[in-house]
Structure formats: C-alpha cells, structure tokens
Amino acid sequence: MAINYLNPLFEVVRNPDRCIKCRVCERQCANEVHHYDPDLDRMVADETSCVDCQRCVTLCPTRALKIRPNENQFRENGNWSQQIMDEVYKQAGSGGVLLSAMGNPREYPVYWDKILLNASQVTNPPIDPLREPMETKTFLGKKDQSIHYDENGKAVYEKNPYLELDVPIMFSAMSFGSISKNAHETLARAAQELGTYYNTGEGGLHKDFYKYGANTICQVASGRFGVFKEYLDTGAAIEIKMGQGAKPGIGGHLPGMKINEEISKTRMIPKGTDAISPAPHHDIYSIEDLRQLVLSLKEATNWEKPVIVKIAAVHNVAAIASGIARSGADIIAIDGYRGGTGAAPTRIRDNVGIPIELALASVDQRLRDEGIRNNISVVVGGSVRCSADVVKAVALGADAVYIATAALLAMGCHLCRSCNTGKCNWGIATQRADLVKRLNPDIAYKRLVNLVHAWDHEIKEMMGGMGINSIESLRGNRLMLRGIGLTQKELDILGIMHAGE
Amino acid sequence: MIIDAKNMQYAELNKMVRDSEEDKFTLDNVLGQRYIGAGLPEGKEILINGTPGNALGAYLNGAKISVHGNAQDATGDTMNDGAIIIHGNSGDTTGYAMRSGEIYVQGNAGYRVGIHMKSYQDLFPTIVIGGKVGDFLGEYQAGGIIVVLGIGVEGCPVGHFCGTGMHGGEMFIRSDVMPKGLPVQVCCTVATQEEKESIRHYVERFVKHFGNNADELLSSNFFKLTPNSASPYKQLYVNNL
Structure with a gap:
C-alpha cells in the first residue's frame, strides 16, 4: 500500500x-x-x-x-x-486540481483595518442617534440627472426602476445547491423582516420561496439554470453574474452527486447531472453584448425591474465598471478577492483578483471623473465583516454592501472552509437531509435579523459621531477617512489622506 | 394585429405587442429591431416579415414566432417553451441555454448553436437546422436534441469543436463525413436505422415547414453524437481543506 x-x-x-x-x-x-x-x-x-x-x-x-x-x-x-x-x-x-471553499484565507493586507473614521469635536457637534432621527435608508438604481417639464411647466418624473433598502446591507448570491434549503429560507425571511434583499445565486428559486419575491434578487448566470419568465417576474431585481470575487475568470460547477430531487427542480436539470456554468457568457464578448443581455432582460420583464451586473474586482475594474455604467444596467455589484464561495480552485481563490477597498475607490473615482456616477449604483462585497467596514465602504463611495460570510456566521458557520465536501455539520453548506435539519430557520433568521439590526445601530452611532444624520451625506465622503500605515500610492488609490494630515 | 415596423424603435414595437390583448401579430418591414417576443407566453403568435434583430424570442414562454427572412444572433436565448420557425438563416448562439420548445431554421446557422441546451422532466428542446452550422455546435449541451440536415452542403455541415463539454442530450448530423476535431467528451457513431427513426418526427416537421422529402433525407447517413459521461469534469479535483 x-x-x-x-x-x-x-x-x-x-x-x-x-x-x-x-x-x-x-x-x-x-x-x-x-x-x-x-x-x-x-x-x-x-x-x-x-x-x-x-x-x-x-x-x-x-x-x-x-x-x-x-x-x-x-x-x-x-x-x-x-x-x-x-x-x-x-x-x-x-x-x-486543488479545490477549496470560503474566502481567501491568506494574510494579504485588509485595507478596512488601515482606514480610520473621523468624529466631530466642538464644531459641527456629534449627533446622538438615540435622540435624533438618523437615516440609513438607501435607494439603488439610476438617478435622474436632469428635470423634465411637461407643456404646463410641471415637472415630469421619469421613474427608473429601483430597489429600496431600509439598511444599506444586502445578502449576496448563494445558490440553493451551494447552501441548504433551510439556509435559503433563513436569508429570505431575514431579508423580508429587515426590508432588504437576498440573492438566489445562479441556482434558480425554490417554489416555496416565491412568496419572498419582493425581497429577492434573481440571478442569471452563464448556465441560465432555473431562468424562465416566472422566475424573472418574481424577483425585485435581476442580477447578471459575470464574475465572482472568489474565482474571477472561471465558472461554476455543481457536481452531479449534489443534484438531488429538490435542486434538480430549481435548477431545472435532471437529477445527477453536472450543473456547469461556463466561465464566460458565450454570447457576451463586449460591453455592447452585455447591453444586449441587460436590455433583453428588461424587455422580458416589461422594464419594471432594475438590472444588476456583478463582476469580480480585477485589475482593470474601473474601466470595466465604466462600460457597465453605459450598458443600461442600473446597479453594478463588485466582489472583492476575499469573497466567499462554496467551492473554488485553491490557486484561483488565493491568487486572482484585487482587494475590494481599492477596487471600490478606483471605480467610484472613475465614474465621477467621467460624469456617469449617477447612471448607476455601486454595491460592494467580498469580505465586509462588520459595521465599520460598511461605513468605510459607503464613505469610499459604495451605495450599499453585500454580505454573505457574515450572514452564514450568524447562522452558525464556523468557517472550517470545507463547504465543497457537502458535509457541513451546521446544516448550511450541505444537502444531506439529516444535516440540513440541524439548521432551524425559525431561530437562524432571528439571529440574522439581530446581526443586521446591531450593525445598523452601530452605523448610526458612527455616522452620528461624524455629525452626519443621513447615510446619503456619508456616501463618497472620503474626508471622513484617514489611512494608517499606508504608502502614498495606496492613499492615492483610496483617495484619502494619511492620519494626522 | 398588423404593425408596420418601418423606422420603429424596438422598445416601442415590443411594447405594442406586449400590451396588446390580441393573439396574432404580423410585423411588416422589420429591420433589426431586437428582443421581439421576449418572454411572450403561450397563445401568442408573431409573423415577422423582414429581418428581426438580436435576441429574437429570448426567454420565450410558449409563443410561436415565424420569420420570413433571416434571424440574427441569440435567437431563442434561454427559451423556455414555444416555437421559432425561420424561413432563412439564423446567426450565432441560436438557442442558447434553451430549455424547451423548438427552433427550425431552413438555411444555415452560425457559431455556438444550441450551446448549453438542457432538458428537464417534460421540458425538451429541439433545434433543427436545414443547412450547415459554424464551430462549437452544442457546446456544453446538457439535454435536448439538435439535428443538422446539411441540405445542399458539400462535406460535413458542422464546424470544428462540435459538442465541447457536452454532458447530455443528442445531436444528429446528416453527413457522409464525420465532424472534424471532436473533443473527448463526445462519442460519435453512425446512427442505426432505429436511431434515425427516433428523429423522423423532427425531420417531418422540418419538411412540413420548408418542403423536401423526409424519407429521402432519412435514407442518408447520419452521425449520432452523445456525451461520453454525464459528469465530464468530476475527476479533475482534489479537496484541499
């Protein structure tokens, strides 16, 4: 032997x-x-x-x-x-090929931890969020740049489709397949209670969850699994997945052994066959082609739903984002290289992509420089770990954030990074019935609601400290940020000054 | 309802069709308008005279579309049900990720026809092409059936890399010459009489739409392409916890 x-x-x-x-x-x-x-x-x-x-x-x-x-x-x-x-x-x-799960665990710099927030002292006094109204409501979508008038001189409001979030936090895409049905139910119910959105991932939507449609973002990926008219009509928004932070440049592959009866139903493929999402959408080779997919989805849903385009943070992310802002999409979601996954080749996960902090700063700056920042909302994910990360992301220019790893932790995940084995003892990243039932959605969704409520309170505390009572005034407000222990180049990319400056 | 689409923008044209309570539409002078019939349900019928633009019948949900002219790229993208009959040629990625329904093309079709086509329970997609197709026919095919009749074509009517990543479904190619450069995921055999009979239904429907003789077509040599494995990528990974 x-x-x-x-x-x-x-x-x-x-x-x-x-x-x-x-x-x-x-x-x-x-x-x-x-x-x-x-x-x-x-x-x-x-x-x-x-x-x-x-x-x-x-x-x-x-x-x-x-x-x-x-x-x-x-x-x-x-x-x-x-x-x-x-x-x-x-x-x-x-x-x-080495296969791993969850986000990049290597010790790369975490820029969130090298950014410090401001607070008011003496002048422009801090605001007490327990006493004063504080606003964290967020709208995602195109913002009109000009006002139009009808022949009587009355303003005409063209309504672009938008998403309304009570908190600037959404749950990012995790497919039914990569996570269990109970985990999906947990996300859906929490999103509904919180007045925000969760994301189906590319695995379609289980019939039991159509009732949460008003809080659901339906994903369309290269494999088009589970994508049909009713699915598109059910969600509040449609997300085109071009890439994922944990594995930029490669597709998804759910092995046939994980395609059980229920998953086969939502993906609309036979039991036991591999679900392969090719790396590219084979009909998208340019921004013009992307525009075609965006507009075809809008046509199919009567122009009622905002379309999100999700990409991984890669070297040319600012130029790509600029293209997406002109593609007819309403929202761009950018996923940093620390983003989680149910399975990714280790070498890709650990070596491809860039930190979301740098990607966000350069995208926001590029869109502003080109005068198209209001064409599109920017959502970032890829290891947003706490409320301070959310505040820093918003101040760097994000309209909202996507969280997923933190949401799984709230359900009981301990980050053992073995989702790909399908034997998750916490009932999250598994389809084995005996394991799935260990996750009780009744309890788990409350934990998730608790987490986001707590973060929302903290966001308000931090905003209040800066003398800001509306998250809109924090958005892109980089004067509220200072770097610590960063090089001039890093500060330049982040568009912030060093602490003490 | 008859609509003269001359100089009409696609959004306006498609809105007229979508908002109308009528079931039958004739669109004249169509020239490049995209997304015609996107997501349209069963019971609706569109007759197009002219050249529709890209993504004709995307997410089609049961409606029937006939085109008297050529169709462009991404016809029937993610089509869920219904029929698209093209009395002409069709462009690239015809039937991308199609799940059910049928696409019949009288002439030729472009690259990546039927890519990622899949079937599920009673949903079963069909693509029948009268002439020839470009490279990557049936790439990642996971279900359904693709028939290429190669009528009037010299040599093999399909391009290179046919069936790359195929893991379900079947292709039938009417040809005396085997397709070139087949990938390892594909198993290619000469179709038996019995196997040819299994596609008679589709060939007869083709003949019904566009003419020709089903018996004569079926008497020729066909190659049948099937996947070598339902999970072609399984052996590639090793868990690294």
Whole structure:
C-alpha cells in the first residue's frame, strides 16, 4: 500500500475526567471522527477527517472537547510551508486540481483595518442617534440627472426602476445547491423582516420561496439554470453574474452527486447531472453584448425591474465598471478577492483578483471623473465583516454592501472552509437531509435579523459621531477617512489622506 | 394585429405587442429591431416579415414566432417553451441555454448553436437546422436534441469543436463525413436505422415547414453524437481543506 504522506491537520483533545461517553460528538460529526470503543469503554477519535468545524466542541454537554492544530510539524522552512508541502502531496497522489471553499484565507493586507473614521469635536457637534432621527435608508438604481417639464411647466418624473433598502446591507448570491434549503429560507425571511434583499445565486428559486419575491434578487448566470419568465417576474431585481470575487475568470460547477430531487427542480436539470456554468457568457464578448443581455432582460420583464451586473474586482475594474455604467444596467455589484464561495480552485481563490477597498475607490473615482456616477449604483462585497467596514465602504463611495460570510456566521458557520465536501455539520453548506435539519430557520433568521439590526445601530452611532444624520451625506465622503500605515500610492488609490494630515 | 415596423424603435414595437390583448401579430418591414417576443407566453403568435434583430424570442414562454427572412444572433436565448420557425438563416448562439420548445431554421446557422441546451422532466428542446452550422455546435449541451440536415452542403455541415463539454442530450448530423476535431467528451457513431427513426418526427416537421422529402433525407447517413459521461469534469479535483 502506498504511503499516505498527509498528516491530520487537527488534534482532538478529550478530557477523560469530563467525558461522560454520551456519544453526542459521534452523532454530530458527519466526518465520522468520533466513535465509541466498547473494549476500551471510552470515546476515541480518528482525526484524519476532522475539519475543525467546532460542532462537537459546541454541543459537548460537559465541555470535554477541544480541537487544536496538530502539533506535529514538518521541518520548519520559511519558503516551503507545511501547507504548500501538503498540497504537493495531495496533487502528487491524485493528479487533481486543488479545490477549496470560503474566502481567501491568506494574510494579504485588509485595507478596512488601515482606514480610520473621523468624529466631530466642538464644531459641527456629534449627533446622538438615540435622540435624533438618523437615516440609513438607501435607494439603488439610476438617478435622474436632469428635470423634465411637461407643456404646463410641471415637472415630469421619469421613474427608473429601483430597489429600496431600509439598511444599506444586502445578502449576496448563494445558490440553493451551494447552501441548504433551510439556509435559503433563513436569508429570505431575514431579508423580508429587515426590508432588504437576498440573492438566489445562479441556482434558480425554490417554489416555496416565491412568496419572498419582493425581497429577492434573481440571478442569471452563464448556465441560465432555473431562468424562465416566472422566475424573472418574481424577483425585485435581476442580477447578471459575470464574475465572482472568489474565482474571477472561471465558472461554476455543481457536481452531479449534489443534484438531488429538490435542486434538480430549481435548477431545472435532471437529477445527477453536472450543473456547469461556463466561465464566460458565450454570447457576451463586449460591453455592447452585455447591453444586449441587460436590455433583453428588461424587455422580458416589461422594464419594471432594475438590472444588476456583478463582476469580480480585477485589475482593470474601473474601466470595466465604466462600460457597465453605459450598458443600461442600473446597479453594478463588485466582489472583492476575499469573497466567499462554496467551492473554488485553491490557486484561483488565493491568487486572482484585487482587494475590494481599492477596487471600490478606483471605480467610484472613475465614474465621477467621467460624469456617469449617477447612471448607476455601486454595491460592494467580498469580505465586509462588520459595521465599520460598511461605513468605510459607503464613505469610499459604495451605495450599499453585500454580505454573505457574515450572514452564514450568524447562522452558525464556523468557517472550517470545507463547504465543497457537502458535509457541513451546521446544516448550511450541505444537502444531506439529516444535516440540513440541524439548521432551524425559525431561530437562524432571528439571529440574522439581530446581526443586521446591531450593525445598523452601530452605523448610526458612527455616522452620528461624524455629525452626519443621513447615510446619503456619508456616501463618497472620503474626508471622513484617514489611512494608517499606508504608502502614498495606496492613499492615492483610496483617495484619502494619511492620519494626522 | 398588423404593425408596420418601418423606422420603429424596438422598445416601442415590443411594447405594442406586449400590451396588446390580441393573439396574432404580423410585423411588416422589420429591420433589426431586437428582443421581439421576449418572454411572450403561450397563445401568442408573431409573423415577422423582414429581418428581426438580436435576441429574437429570448426567454420565450410558449409563443410561436415565424420569420420570413433571416434571424440574427441569440435567437431563442434561454427559451423556455414555444416555437421559432425561420424561413432563412439564423446567426450565432441560436438557442442558447434553451430549455424547451423548438427552433427550425431552413438555411444555415452560425457559431455556438444550441450551446448549453438542457432538458428537464417534460421540458425538451429541439433545434433543427436545414443547412450547415459554424464551430462549437452544442457546446456544453446538457439535454435536448439538435439535428443538422446539411441540405445542399458539400462535406460535413458542422464546424470544428462540435459538442465541447457536452454532458447530455443528442445531436444528429446528416453527413457522409464525420465532424472534424471532436473533443473527448463526445462519442460519435453512425446512427442505426432505429436511431434515425427516433428523429423522423423532427425531420417531418422540418419538411412540413420548408418542403423536401423526409424519407429521402432519412435514407442518408447520419452521425449520432452523445456525451461520453454525464459528469465530464468530476475527476479533475482534489479537496484541499
């Protein structure tokens, strides 16, 4: 038998004084790490398949468990890290492309953490959000640039289709397939209660969720899965997916083994066949072609719905955004390189794309320079982790943000980054019925609502501190931002001054 | 309802069709107006005289469209049901991601015809092309049937890279010469008599629309293309947690 060169990544530490052999850990672990050994009369663990999802730790009634990184180490090497060596072993053993999940975990700079916010002192006093009205309502869509009058001199308002958000936060695209039905229900109900929107992803929409249509963004991707008239009519907006931050330049691929009865229904493909979304839309090779798809969707929905075009943040993002702003789209969504995914080739996830902070700043500036900023709203995602990130994004020019990883965390995700295995112990990134039922939408949607309400309060606190009572006055207000520990080039791209300036 | 589309913008033309309660429309002097019939439901019928623009019948939802002239690119994009009959040629990506219904083209069609076509339960799409097609016919095909009759064509009536990424459905190509440069995802055999009979229905419908002789067409040699695997990309990955 060939030697297995791979060591377990983690070590299961069980405190025998605390363990009562209740076997909860065994029942809870879809990776089958724990089992009871009757001869020894104790619980034992096979760590090779542990992913450190913390399910057993969280549910252990006596707190007898800990998962730690495996202390066993290859010989230290500043160049050849143990992870890189492991990856070589995996590929040498299989010949396969490395596949990972969730956002880029590598230690690239997080620009949000190098930006500081302003506050008012003495002059232009701060506003107390508990006492004064504060506005975080946001409208997404084209803004009219000029006023038209009829023959009687009355102003005529041309109504462009728009989205109305009670908070400047939406849930970004996660398909039914990549996440469970209960997870989708959680997002839909939270979006409805919060007065915002969730996004179907490219997997179509389950019939049970049509009732949340007024809070649903329906995605259209290159594979066109589940796209038909009723689907387009149901949503509040249509999003054309051109790219995704976690895997710019490549398409999606849901393996046939994950296409069960329910997913087959929403994607409208037979059970067990692969769902392949090619990297490009094969009818889009130019901005003119994109315009054709945008307008065809508008025609098909009687010009009633705003169309979003979602792209990954890549090197030429500003020029691309400028094209999209002229394509007839109402909203552009930009996804940074830290954005999550249910599965992406490791090398793509970790090496392709640029940080959303820099992409946002350059897009906003470019659209302003060209006088077309009001043609389109800008939504950003790709690791917006907290309310301060939202405030900084808005001040850099975003109209709203997309969150997804944070929303999954609210449901119980512990970022073990193994969504691609389909064995999510938290019932989120899985289609196994026994695992899916672990996520209770009744509880989870309230947690998600709590999270966004808390962020909304914090956003208002920060705005109040700056003496701003409407998020509209914060939008693109880069004077409220200062950089810390950034080079002049970085400051120039972000369009902000250094702290102390 | 008869509409003279001369010098009319597409939005105005399409709105007239969409808002009308009538079921039958004749559009005369059509010249490049896009998105005609987009998302139109069952029961509606459009007869087009002229040359419709791109994305004719996109998301078509049961309506019937006949074109007396040539169609342009993206005809029947993401079509869900209905029929598009073209008495002429059709452009690139005809039937992109089509899920059901039928597209019949009397003449030739462009590149990437039937790309990502898929079937589901009783939804089953059909494309029949009378003449020849360009490269990448049936790329990523996941379901449904594509028939290329190659009437009056010398040599093979399909271009290169036919069926790249194919993982479902069938293609029938009337030709004495096997398509060139077939990718590994495709299995190509000479169609048996029985297999040819399975497409008789489609050939007869073609003949009904455009004339010709079904028996004669079916007596020729056909190549049948099917996918080698329902999940052609499975073996490519290794989990890296």
